[in-house]
Amino acid sequence: MTVWDRPEQPNRPVPLDRERIVAAAIALADEGGLEAVSLRKVAARLNAGPMRLYGFISTKEELFDLMVDEVQAEILPEEQPGDWREALRVLAHRTRQAALRHEWLADLLGGRPTLGPNGLAVTEAKLAALDGLADVDTVMRAVETVSAYFTGAIRREIANLRAERATGLSKRDWQRASGPHVTRMLATGRFPALAKAVYDGTDVDAEESFATGLDWVLDAVAAKLTRPLA
Incomplete structure (x- = not known):
């Protein structure tokens, strides 16, 4: 039971x-x-x-399951967007927002499936967004892929926030503090690709990085969905 x-x-x-x-x-x-x-x-x-x-x-594990399911209610939008990309995008962003309000959620995301009513409703919303666009196995793999992306991205963002609090250093402060070491390592010539990223790449905030990566994953899913059904 x-x-x-x-x-x-x-x-x-x-x-x-x-x-x-x-x-x-x-x-x-x-x-x-x-x-x-x-x-x-x-x-x-x-x-x-x-x-x-x-x-x-x-058990405490049952309590955690109930806590996750309660927060899942915050993830469900009042209305499901008709476009599948927008539906999955909204669920991903609302999951991130819920995790920023309840940072402990990041520790439990991606674990065993939650079987509570809200967790099942979130899963239903993900699958329903793609229902009829491909065979059921493709739909399931697509949902797993999108979920794996935003779960990993959210966990990384929360880990960075916790590190900032633990060290008292913002991202900029940490970069300035570690800058001399990184500069010396890059000057060795052993890491040319990394050097190019450091010196030529554009630094973006967590929200923009999350949104960009999500769009790329959705593009990949779209490419799979445009293939004719076997």
């Missing part, structure tokens, strides 16, 4: 339900990351005994 199939428990003496438990857990994670979340800490936030929570949730 999954956590979503388990019936709610009666409220006593402190009113409790799964919604309040998940909201408290998300608040703790937003404040201190996943390491700040435990059934004991959630119970304390709700002024309830830890054993009360076990009537609703058996």
Whole structure:
């Protein structure tokens, strides 16, 4: 039995339900990351005994599943765009925005599929965007490819944000601090392609980089979809 199939428990003496438990857990994670979340800490936030929570949730992993599913509701747009590219683009950008609001989400993205109602609705939206444009296997691989791109890009962006906070150095500060070392290494001539990228490439912010990479992935998917069905 999954956590979503388990019936709610009666409220006593402190009113409790799964919604309040998940909201408290998300608040703790937003404040201190996943390491700040435990059934004991959630119970304390709700002024309830830890054993009360076990009537609703058996493990911390189940709690994480519920937290992810709750945030998945923020990813679903109110209306599904009719164009498949725009539909997948909107879902990707809304996933990034949700992860920037809830950085802990990046640690759980790309893991086992979430089977909650919101997670299933997000998956349905991705598949429905491409439904009828290719055979089912091509549609599934296309969705996996787009999801793999934005999951990796989001994780990298969140990792960079965490590094900035941990070191106290912004991206520009880090570049200035490491500049002399990089300059010396590039001067050896051992890394000509990297030197060209460093000296001639255009530096863009995270949002522009995300959007550009996403468009390239969608272009690749479009090329597959234009092939005639076997």
